Amino acid sequence: MTQPADRLGGSGSGDGPVADELRLLPGSRSTDRKVEAGQELFGVGAPFDAVYNLIDGWVALYTLLEDGRRQIVQFVLPGGVFGMCGGSSGRTTYGAQALTEALVSVVSLAVLTARLRDSPDVTARLVRSLSRDRALAFDHLTxxxxxxxxxxxxxxxxxxxxxxxxxxxxxxxxxxxxxxxxxxxxxxxxxxxxxxxxxxxxxxxxxxxxxxxxxxxxxxxxxxxxxxxxxxxxxxxxx
CATH class of the missing domain: 1.10.10.10 (Winged helix-like DNA-binding domain superfamily/Winged helix DNA-binding domain)
Structure with missing residues (x-):
């Protein structure tokens, strides 16, 4: 078994050039947050005040029905961006749970808005991420x-x-x-x-x-x- 396959399981440190390529905001480590396996990053209905960029590990995004049944809508791998809310309520419509130990960059909306305005590269990264997530969602629905x-x-x-x-x-x-x-x-x-x-x-x-x-x-x-x-x-x- 090769090291890279294990690295995808969440054993990396999040440092170095590879990790930087996975960042929505390259070079920024000040907002990194380590998460334990099984820990909730946020729940369904949480306030939408930041965007999460997974640097290392695995995260599951899920929705819940009233009786507690769960639907996992996506598995996030390193490089994925999640936590964005498309509704007008200002709250997330899904939750996020770490499946392994994970390293996540938590980018506040204020910081993200400023970077999107000043950096076309960050905008392009975010658009590519959203486009891929839409393709995955369509395939999961199918x-x-x-x-x-x-x-x-x-x-x-x-x-x-x-x-x-x-x-x-x-x-x-x-x-x-x-x-x-x-x-x-x-x-x-x-x-x-x-x-x-x-x-x-x-x-x-x-x-x-x-x-x-x-x-x-x-x-x-x-x-x-x-x-x-x-x-x-x-x-x-x-x-």
């Missing part, structure tokens, strides 16, 4: 609405594999740290734990993927793409 259980799980695994691998283009990662439980996968795909377990066992038996103790091993990438039913253009939109 999965929950139209794909069957087998396709949903395969598509999610493929998405996370592609997004992780492209952060380290010089490494051929066939095994990666995936800090998710089967419950997380179920919350992201709209499936029960039992259904997720059944699909993963079938994919392992067929020699497609193996997911055990939060390690994901891609046994047959081509077959995984076929099971997920994802074309090249859709996969490129995840990057």
């Amino acid at each position: 999965s929950v609405g139209r794909r069957n259980a087998r396709e949903r799980v395969a598509c999610l695994i493929l998405e996370l594999f592609v997004r992780c691998r492209t952060q380290w283009p010089g490494n051929r990662i066939e095994e990666m740290y995936l800090p998710l439980t089967q419950e997380h996968i179920g919350d992201a795909t709209g499936l029960t734990f039992v259904h997720v377990n059944r699909v993963l066992r079938a994919l392992r038996k067929e020699g497609v993927v193996e997911f055990h103790h939060r390690r994901l091993r891609i046994l047959d990438p081509d077959r995984l793409v076929g099971v997920a039913g994802v074309d090249h253009n859709a996969a490129m939109a995840w990057l």
Whole structure:
């Protein structure tokens, strides 16, 4: 197993040129905040007063129904920007929870507004991030609405594999740290734990993927793409 794959799990320090490339505001470390695994960064309905830029680790964004059921709407990887609110209420419509130890740059709205006005590069970074997030959201909606259980799980695994691998283009990662439980996968795909377990066992038996103790091993990438039913253009939109 290569070091970069483990680094994506949240073991890095957030220092150095690689981390700087992941920052919405390059060179700024004064607003960095370390978060423990399982800690909430903010909850549903929290005041919208800052934007969060993940430098290291994994974060899940989720919504809640009145009865407590949870839908994970996105897994944020290093470089991701979240916490932005599109409504007029001034409060977030989703929550954010760290899945691993994480390093997050918390950028106040006042600072972000000033930088967007004075720095076209920061504006371009933010636009690219929002564009990618929209593409991911559309694909997740398609999965929950139209794909069957087998396709949903395969598509999610493929998405996370592609997004992780492209952060380290010089490494051929066939095994990666995936800090998710089967419950997380179920919350992201709209499936029960039992259904997720059944699909993963079938994919392992067929020699497609193996997911055990939060390690994901891609046994047959081509077959995984076929099971997920994802074309090249859709996969490129995840990057």
